[in-house]
Amino acid sequence: MTCEEAKTRMTDYWSRTLGEAGETEFNAHLASCETCRSEVSRVGALWQGLDLLPLEEPSGKVRDRFYEMLGAYRQGLAAAEARPAKRWWTIPAWQMAAAAGLVAVGLGIGYGVRGNGPLFGGAPAEVSQLREEVANMRQLVALSLMQQQSASDRLRGVSWAYRAEPSDREVLGALVSAVNHDANVNVRLAAVDALRRFSASPETGRAALQSLSKQTTPIVQVALIDLLVDLKDPQAAPELRRLSGNETANEGVRQKAQWALERLQ
């Protein structure tokens, strides 16, 4: 073994991955080479010393965020798998329809070549499937981003919520959670605005009302009052009345609550 060869095997020697024969050969070289022996001893101590450097530990949030993300992903997959597995073209009725359709396609091509009309109408089942997959992906992206530690990422997650289906309860839940618990006021404000996307759901009004009673930041309170007015939620009146009469509340918020009460009456 040459000194050059020994150098490339030193890390294996320190890690004890040379194997018995390799180690014997390496030791034989060390016995005959003072330079390599000295280097193995000196640099090897440093190699072993790296073991003593303290190990960084992640916070518990990493685990929470992972399982939330995994849960959302599995939910999306389950929804996708709930679709009929059978392909439309394998169903006899569709096969017959397809045969008849070929004639229509021929005619359609004729029209298409001559004019600007669409050649094919598309397969509704596949379009629907594709649409659902896109919706699942949008949901996943929105939920995943809203779990990020960085506020700018969470803001991006909120903006993705606008692309979710208005009936998506998962995203609605994540937005409500952001309004109630996010540490960053900009994220809370953006989430309040995004709730409008889900205005058809009765849960939106209820969540906005509950959140209003918890919020302490005036700007978020004002945004929630605006939302309740837009939702035309009559059940908001008692809370708005309480807020407008609360002397410890911010003056602007009290005025806004009074204004909202008049609008809702």
Next chain:
Amino acid sequence: MAEVSAGKVARLAVLFERYHRPLFRYFVSMNGNREQAEDLVQEVFFRMLRYRTSYDPAQSFTAWMYQIARNAGVDQVRKRGTAQVVDIDTFVDRRAELVSASPGPEESVSRGQDLALLRRAMDQLPEDKREILVLSRFQGMKHEDIAEVLGCEVGTVKVRVYRAIRALEQIYFTLEKEKAS
């Protein structure tokens, strides 16, 4: 991972429990930022799900995972726009921020070595050398897997690991002399 790839996505939890700490330490070693490292761990597992069908069971899982990790690190630098050059060199150049000003009690002299000094030496190591040392020494990866991650020959990995530890030694002794003088 083969099971995850086949559709049993819940099995990813097993991989998470096994690898999220090593991944976190890899990212902290590379960019020195705990918060970003946690984001990146999340991103790596997200990408594993997203690209799970691209996993080849014949390939080393560790190598595949660290390829994703490296890409995620590079992408994060690009996304944050905090670097002028968007490549792995920039990604790993953040480690210096983690240098502690004063050593903790656990970093007292041990085995004749000053661990605080050793950490500083690691931080000053050029990024490519630091990365290969982190992968081989802290992540316990085989040379074959590192070669797959870095896209080079196993022999090249061995030489580069050797050069990295020698470079570390030189920095360490330079710092030691500075401290003594």
